[in-house]
Amino acid sequence: MKPLFRNIILTLAVFAVASSCQKEFLEIEPVDRLTADGFFKSEAEIKAATAALYGYPWFDYNDKFAWCAGDAMAGDLLHTWDQEGQFFLFSFNSGNAHLSTGWKGLFRVVSYANSIINDMPRAAAGNVDQRVIDEALGEARFIRGMVYYLLAEYWGEVPIVENSTAIVVSNDFFLPKNTRSSVHEFIRRDLEFASQNLPASGTPGRVTKWSALTLLAKLHLTIASDLSNPKSAENFDLAKQFSQEVITQSGLNLMPNYADIFKYENNNNEESLFALQWMEGAYALGNSRQANWARSSLITGNTEAWGGDKGMTYDFLQQVEGGDRRQPAIYMSHGDHYPEIRTQDGGYTYSIVHRDPNDPNTILENAAPTLNNLKKYIIGSSVDTDGGVSTGQATRINSILVRLAEAYMVYAEATLGGQNVTTDPTALEYFNAIRTRAGLLPKQSLTFLDIIKERRIEFALEGINWFDIKRYSYRSSSEALAYLNGMEREVTYYRDTGEGAADENTIEGYIENPPSVPISINESQFWLPIPSAEVVSNPMLGPDEPAVDYDFN
DSSP, X not given: XXXXXXXXXXXGGGGOOOOOGGGGGGTOOOOOXXXXXXXXXXXXXXXXXXXXXXXXXXXXXXXXXXXXXXXXTTTOEEOOSHHHHHHHHTOOOTTOHHHHHXXXXXXXXXXXXXXXXXXXXXXXXXXXXXXXXXXXXXHHHHHHHHHHXXXXXXTSSBOOOSOHHHHHHHTOOOOOOBOHHHHHHXXXXXXXXXXXXXXXXXXTTSOOHHHHHHHHHHHHHHHHXXXXXXXXXXHHHHHHHHHHHHHHHSOOOOOSSGGGGGOGGGTXXXXXXXXXXXXXXXXXXXXXXXHHHOSOHHHHSSSOOOOTTOEEOHHHHHHSOTTOTTHHHHEEOTTOEETTSSGGGXXXXXXXXXXXXXXXXXXXXXXXXXXXXXXXXXXOOTTTTTSOEETTTEEOOOEEEEEHHHHHHHHHHHHHTTSSOBOOHHHHXXXXXXHHHTTOOOOSSBOHHHHHHHHHHHTTTTTOHHHHHHHHHHHOHHHHHHHHHTOOTTOEEEEOOSTTOOOTTSGGGEEEEOOSSOOXXXXXXXXXXXXXXXXXHOGGGXXXXXXXXXXXX
């Protein structure tokens, strides 16, 4: 499918009014009143404005922070270089550049959504059907709810910004942190509104009521995971209710082939419930994931390939069951063949060490630290993709943030609830649908660790696995810490140079290299620090400042 919003991406210019640098943490870029009143006069203009919520504003989040925090901290993606690698090593502090970029990037998306929520209805009233207005509000409130879910899981206590324009007008930028319970309620209200006003189907790529219900189910699952909460059981039930509604009433199905979900020609497939829409052509308009992750220029067809030393961790590899069909779509292992890459040469076959066939002394691609390289979101060159890859770190592959498989897994976890094990037939049916697609044998019972392990593989490299560990910590922080610190995340390999060493393209040709001092993670590191620059600008965000309940009136 072609990128959804290619012809209306320039609508972003509508949102170009900037705030003073003193107010940077909000990244407020509201539509000013005159611009808003002159816009939003037709359904096409409203659709163009909401289309802007799916791409460019998300770039700073998607570019580095999403995978550094979501995948590397989770112990799935091995990457130790510079400030990016600090997330894997848990050595970051409040001055980390990518931490700051992620925070600002998410609040930038909030400001775009707020522009539509607060300015569009007034300008559109009397010109556009109310259904169109409500659907647009549903889109914007879904996006805002999504962002606040991310903020709440990474930082916990964060400021609720409901009306960016009002903050500018009041000139009161010193917002306090709000309590997690307030943020959860804010998210719930946004997602409930979205679920009631978004259509059941529409233009592929735009969110629907099923997108909102899936995320709403995950929100309730997250709240319920604090088993000491007196409303834990009630929230588990709501998570089951909403996820089953998606599974049984949406008419949507899991893609038969896992790898097909992440092919650019299948952008906006039926399993994709919310995806960031990217296009080639320019920096920040395209998905930079391939540039950051691809093994070499032999794959990308240009110089933007910085993933030679990135791979799945040793610990992750130990969790992948033999015969799991998902593996080649997640990471490249020796012998894996990809006909969609280097199509003019008949495809690309992965070797641990790739030598020039015409000059065996020349190494074209060297061994990665854990003898694998990343595949998900790697789509090949411009030639391979009919022009879908360009310099400027821009590819046209969507970044999926919510997909249908989430509803299946949320139902299973919510059914388990606070129990140690469940044999509930419906939970097993949904859980085993995921395993059957992967070519694996069904489970006869489920524990929390069964679910976490399955999710770890199913959603690998999608920037969300850290949230599974967070839910584990809500159930039992000591068990979650033991889980994290028990990972063999730092084990790498080095070449066996001894006499009679096995071939360089076999695992047997390498020796495991465990760390001399393993990473030690403590409970405080379950939460990210608010960037130091933001605390300097607004001392109310400081770690010693109390969070307050939000006044929803």
